[in-house]
Amino acid sequence: MSKLTLKNIKKSFLFIWLFPLIFSQNELDKIKILDITVKGNQLTSESTIIYTAGLKKGQMVTISDFPRAIKRLWKLDLFQDIQIEYNGESKEGLSLIIIVKENFVLGDIKYFGNKKIKDTRFKEEIGLSPGQRIKPSTLHEITKKIKDLYIEKGYLNIKINHE
Numbered sequence: 310m311s312k313l314t315l316k317n318i319k320k321s322f323l324f325i326w327l328f329p330l331i332f333s334q335n336e337l338d339k340i341k342i343l344d345i346t347v348k349g350n351q352l353t354s355e356s357t358i359i360y361t362a363g364l365k366k367g368q369m370v371t372i373s374d375f376p377r378a379i380k381r382l383w384k385l386d387l388f389q390d391i392q393i394e395y396n397g398e399s400k401e402g403l404s405l406i407i408i409v410k411e412n413f414v415l416g417d418i419k420y421f422g423n424k425k426i427k428d429t430r431f432k433e434e435i436g437l438s439p440g441q442r443i444k445p446s447t448l449h450e451i452t453k454k455i456k457d458l459y460i461e462k463g464y465l466n467i468k469i470n471h472e
Contacts, residue, residue: 339369341402349409353387358407361385362393378407387412389445412442426458434458 345364347355359365362378375393382391390410397404417439420428435451437443452469459467 338371340371342366342368342370342405343399343402344396344404345407346396346405347407347409349411351411352414353385353409353411358382358409362407364405364407382407382409386444387442412444415439415441415443425462425464430458431455 342364343366345359345366347358350358361381361384363381364370364374364378378393379391382388388409389412390408392408394406394408395403396406415437418432418435418437420431423431434454437447437451448471452471455469456467459465
């Protein structure tokens with residue numbers, strides 16, 4: 310038998326005090342997902358969004374699972390905004406809403422007022438095609454490319470608009 314010493318008592322007290330704290334904290338931080346809905350999607354399917362987020366009905370999650378879900382969705386490169394909101398909370402769990410704003414889809418490409426550079430040159434330099442998803446930053450990049458083409462030709466005072 311071990312002797313009851315002050316050192317053993319301290320070890321036992323520390324173990325008894327830390328054991329519930331360590332193991333109960335993991336369980337307290339987890340919450341069950343009761344329901345997930347998706348809003349704002351027009352082209353991307355709801356099931357693709359939920360699957361990619363890595364969240365599913367009945368799953369036990371922690372607060373750190375939500376930023377990971379958003380990162381996974383960003384990697385798809387289909388959205389310009391992604392938010393996860395809770396719709397309701399109860400003793401049983403949490404209802405979530407994944408709100409997305411999809412990137413634009415390029416409908417048609419038309420050039421107006423370009424008398425000094427041919428449309429085929431724009432098409433070569435820009436490399437876009439109808440039906441392609443584009444980010445808002447893409448419009449800025451294309452505008453800059455077109456301006457650079459005109460600057461190369463010596464036309465510095467140009468205005469470019471896009472719709």
